Amino acid sequence: MKSMTGYGRSSFLCENVEVSVEVSSVNKRNLETVVSLPRDWQALEREILTLTKEVVSRGRINFSVKARVDKAERPEASWDEKRLRDDLEQLRIFAEAEGIPYHPDASLLCRLASGQKFEQSLPDPTKMTEGLKQAAQEALKAMIQTRIEEGKHLEADIKARNAEITCLVNELEVSSEGISALWREKLLERLRQAELELDAEDERVLREVALFAERCDVSEELTRLRSHGELMNQILEEDGPVGRKLEFALQEISRELNTVASKSPSTEVKRLVIEARAECEKIREQALNVE
Incomplete structure (x- = not known):
């Protein structure tokens, strides 16, 4: 897994002109490459764009190519x-x-x-192609290495937060047990307070309890939450770009958490859902910087 934040640099010498190539990247949903070149070398931009597409799939990539000419080597040519x-x-x-x-x-x-x-003192761009390509490749390689190192930290953080969500899901399961029985007792208590003597086994009472139990049953949601958590761990182990896959898994986790909160009348369940949402949001912030 790679971060979308990185930096790389390289340089080479051509006809007494020192050329430096710097490349940096930040997060962006799609790939965008911006190249800054001396005016007379604009034709070389295509080469850099092609090289970038071969090794990067997401992020804003900023290339800066600068040339430094020794004053002693500069001609005294007149201007245009x-x-x-x-x-x-x-x-x-x-x-x-x-x-x-x-x-x-x-x-x-x-x-x-x-x-x-x-x-006027810069070499002809046709003489620069191979040197520039090699320097750009070296700078990209260095940038990608920093993205990999940063990606390791992101992966560790996301895994830890995903594990915390799994623990909260287990607590949700425990807290959701017995809600139907508790609601049944509250219903009978309200009936007694209203001086309506109904037996606990009365068909009407049983029907109300059954309907409530069906409405607040979150077993399916909890099963799907565990499945999405396992999927996220699998995604983190994949090679190649995984940022968008993580975003999809997080959307599904958020949806299931919202459903659990809306179904259950338990304040403890709602508290646990809030904690899980907070962890989910922190993962989402990290995923925005994952290629």
Whole structure:
């Protein structure tokens, strides 16, 4: 079992350019990969997306690829004037749309031009493909390892809470026994207080007791709760993504607990159901971070 939280890093050298690859992941219901690359390397994004889909099934994956060029290696190439004009125009449009004062100056021009010079010094993306793929694979491997380690802690916590729910189900079974007999005595007591002398074996009394016993019988619900608890333990032992399976099992457990609470008039039963619900909710919070 893996967590959806992890981090990995790798780097490589290409033509005196040090390239670092960092990848982090957080929980998300489906798979979403966000890749940040230098502008001239955008064509390499597809390679990273393909590699990610091969090893990750859920979570938001953030890739950051950065290049560092030694100043001594940077060429003194001139900047692209047309591109500078385009960049300034895009900044103006954005500033107007956001209501931000826009006053371009020499400092802004220098920053844009420096960015162009830096990109001009980067290797051609076709020369980067293999190195980037290898670094991305190494970073993903490191991230997955942290997800596995975190997953072990999540698994232990979920198993412990699931065991607690099983204990509460056993207590529910004990507390549910004798409810019909108790209700029968209360019914006879109310009849006596109303000065209605009815025998305990009277057909009408027996019918009321039988109807009540049927309404408050929770034996089937308790059996299903035990079955769902066993299913959850089996899911935790599976290889591969199990997060959604856990969510389904938790939905079924919650449904059965609600039914038990609605059927039984016992305050002790309702107290035990509240405790089981609390454990179920804690497992649900953990399951949201399980791949």
